[in-house]
Amino acid sequence: MPNVPARPDDQRASDADREAVAEDLRDAFGEGRLDVDEYQRRLDAVWASRTYGELDRLTSDLPSRARRQERAPAEEKRRSDARAWLEMWRAWLGGAVVMIGIWGITSLSSGELQNFWPAIPLGIWAVVVIASALWKDDKP
Numbered sequence: 028m029p030n031v032p033a034r035p036d037d038q039r040a041s042d043a044d045r046e047a048v049a050e051d052l053r054d055a056f057g058e059g060r061l062d063v064d065e066y067q068r069r070l071d072a073v074w075a076s077r078t079y080g081e082l083d084r085l086t087s088d089l090p091s092r093a094r095r096q097e098r099a100p101a102e103e104k105r106r107s108d109a110r111a112w113l114e115m116w117r118a119w120l121g122g123a124v125v126m127i128g129i130w131g132i133t134s135l136s137s138g139e140l141q142n143f144w145p146a147i148p149l150g151i152w153a154v155v156v157i158a159s160a161l162w163k164d165d166k167p
Contacts, residue, residue: 036080048082049073055089108163115156123149 049070056066069085076082126145134141 034079036083037078039077040079040082044079044082045073045076048076048086051086051089055086060089112156112160115159119149119152119156122152 052061052066052069052073055061056063061069072085073082076085123145126149130141130143130145
């Protein structure tokens, strides 16, 4: 295999190189690392850049793509856990509607308010949902 020299800073960059840096800037903007003005200023500079050195200076103060990708699984797990927890509350709310509906219909049909029995199963269910958030399994 031939010995390939390192990429010199004064070597010309391609449109694909500029697009990769623009994508890194879009990611940084989406993560809140850049404000609108700085993002636009750097993006304009990307398309005006001619060399690798000019492109590298535009992202030198930002985490590398590899570092961001290392954190991505942990962030995705956190989002997935939050979605699962919200889904558990959504199921609880559905159960609450059904149980309270049954309680309401039985109260109306008997002509007087019955004991509010849905409080017991809904309370236990809520404790289980809260406990699942407090003592969740931290395995990936």
